[in-house]
Amino acid sequence: MYDVFSLPAIRFPDDFLWGSATAGHQIEGDNIHSQAWHREQQPDFLRGDSEDEVRAPSGRACDHSRRYREDVALIAALGHRGYRMSIEWSRIEPRQGQWDDEALAHYLDLLERLAANDIRVFVTLHHFTHPLWFEQLGGFGKADNRRFFERYLAYLVPRISSLVSGWNVINEFNQWGGPMAGPAIASLKFTMLRVHALGYHLIKSHSTAPVSSAHAFVHWFPRRFHDCLDRRMTAYADFVTNEFFFHALRTGELVYPGVDAEYDPEVKGALDCWAVNYYTRHMVDARLAGLDGRRFRHKELRMIPMRFYLEEMYPEGLIANLERLADRPVYITENGCCCDDDRFRIVYLALHLSALREAMERGVDVRGYFHWSLLDNYEWTSFVPRFGLVAVDPQTFERTPKPSALFYREVIRENGFSGALVRRHLDGLPSLAENRP
Ligand code: BGC
Numbered sequence: 001m002y003d004v005f006s007l008p009a010i011r012f013p014d015d016f017l018w019g020s021a022t023a024g025h026q027i028e029g030d031n032i033h034s035q036a037w038h039r040e041q042q043p044d045f046l047r048g049d050s051e052d053e054v055r056a057p058s059g060r061a062c063d064h065s066r067r068y069r070e071d072v073a074l075i076a077a078l079g080h081r082g083y084r085m086s087i088e089w090s091r092i093e094p095r096q097g098q099w100d101d102e103a104l105a106h107y108l109d110l111l112e113r114l115a116a117n118d119i120r121v122f123v124t125l126h127h128f129t130h131p132l133w134f135e136q137l138g139g140f141g142k143a144d145n146r147r148f149f150e151r152y153l154a155y156l157v158p159r160i161s162s163l164v165s166g167w168n169v170i171n172e173f174n175q176w177g178g179p180m181a182g183p184a185i186a187s188l189k190f191t192m193l194r195v196h197a198l199g200y201h202l203i204k205s206h207s208t209a210p211v212s213s214a215h216a217f218v219h220w221f222p223r224r225f226h227d228c229l230d231r232r233m234t235a236y237a238d239f240v241t242n243e244f245f246f247h248a249l250r251t252g253e254l255v256y257p258g259v260d261a262e263y264d265p266e267v268k269g270a271l272d273c274w275a276v277n278y279y280t281r282h283m284v285d286a287r288l289a290g291l292d293g294r295r296f297r298h299k300e301l302r303m304i305p306m307r308f309y310l311e312e313m314y315p316e317g318l319i320a321n322l323e324r325l326a327d328r329p330v331y332i333t334e335n336g337c338c339c340d341d342d343r344f345r346i347v348y349l350a351l352h353l354s355a356l357r358e359a360m361e362r363g364v365d366v367r368g369y370f371h372w373s374l375l376d377n378y379e380w381t382s383f384v385p386r387f388g389l390v391a392v393d394p395q396t397f398e399r400t401p402k403p404s405a406l407f408y409r410e411v412i413r414e415n416g417f418s419g420a421l422v423r424r425h426l427d428g429l430p431s432l433a434e435n436r437p
Helices: 036-042 042-048 062-075 101-116 131-136 142-165 185-206 228-251 293-303 316-325 342-361 403-414 419-426
Strands: 017-019 084-088 121-123 168-170 211-216 219-222 276-277 279-285 330-333 365-371 390-392 398-403
Touching: 017 330, 017 403, 036 042, 042 131, 062 101, 062 398, 084 168, 084 365, 101 121, 101 228, 131 142, 142 185, 168 185, 168 293, 185 211, 185 228, 211 228, 211 316, 211 330, 219 316, 219 390, 228 279, 228 316, 276 316, 316 342, 342 403, 342 419, 403 419
Parallel strands: 017 084, 017 365, 084 121, 121 168, 168 211, 211 276, 219 279, 276 330, 330 365
Antiparallel strands: 390 398
16 A cells, blocks of 8 residues: 655656646547547447447547637646647648648647747647548558658648647557557557657757657556566567667667568657656456456446546556666656546555656656646547546536646645645545545
């Protein structure tokens, strides 16, 4: 058990960047030209994988496209100094080769309002979604299609670069293909690295802000700790989803099981900082085809009243993982949990920030932290998991900051916290038992 009330007082460096993160499709609403929107209209998508799975299309999401002025004011009122957001390619280029001026003007207005509030913005150029036309041409699955992405970047980046403080070319580029083997997966991973590198070099010619791609840093862990098969598969999963990328970006060598290695000088050194999305550990079960037992999560969704679907909290994973990235500055571009009981989020936040501070003491140059997420948003298949610091009414879209948002605001104001602050924010909140439906 973690004793969160006994956490010693910690402080962060003066220029530490505190903020929150979102993604366009998950909050904007009516992202009708994207492949994700199209997929959500299909009957098999809505049926889901099992009977007890609850699915819904994104619809108006958080209605952020209309309410962005209010949201900028909210971000500022919560004390955030940084904000990670994504731009929807399918809004900028809804039809192949046709740029939508209004969409560009909208994003410029959003970026300018953030800047006017002294909020430093990190922009993600691809966060899981792209135009339907690009998907229909084969998406990133066809290596040659990266020229379309390049053209989008060449159009967009110079137009917004003066308002951007940090860049993520692709969100979680290391997740594509998951921990699987085979030449087709290897080729997809090689392509994603090269798409990232292409974005990196293009952005560098227009901007001095740091460029990276958010890395989904999964902490793989053997389900049966002393089982040699689980352990070997854990090392394997880590290699293909984590180390493959670190090694390639450091050396230019693309080394993947089952295919001949390649050397690509464009990939070598193609990042200024590590951008890390960290949630929890994943248990590796060598006896499951998919390795990772998370597929049971939807059952749990029904069974656990908290609707907490990440299996557990594992803040130590943040320390162990970040120590592998001590060669460059690090930004935590996502970290958070989904739960209905906001006490849990406060504890999660406190423990992960402590782990982060510990990693910094061990020599990792962490420069900023973006909590996932600002709002309860569309979680790719439904609105059930709630990751937000701020609740969003599904009918009226009214925003209500949760107690965790107030705790986080105080952490930012103090540039640190102690167990006593956690206690002060938890005291008086309803207990887990009282919170159950
Ligand atoms: C993604 C987010 C998602 C979050 C929680 C991350 O992997 O970047 O889009 O909402 O996880 O599942």
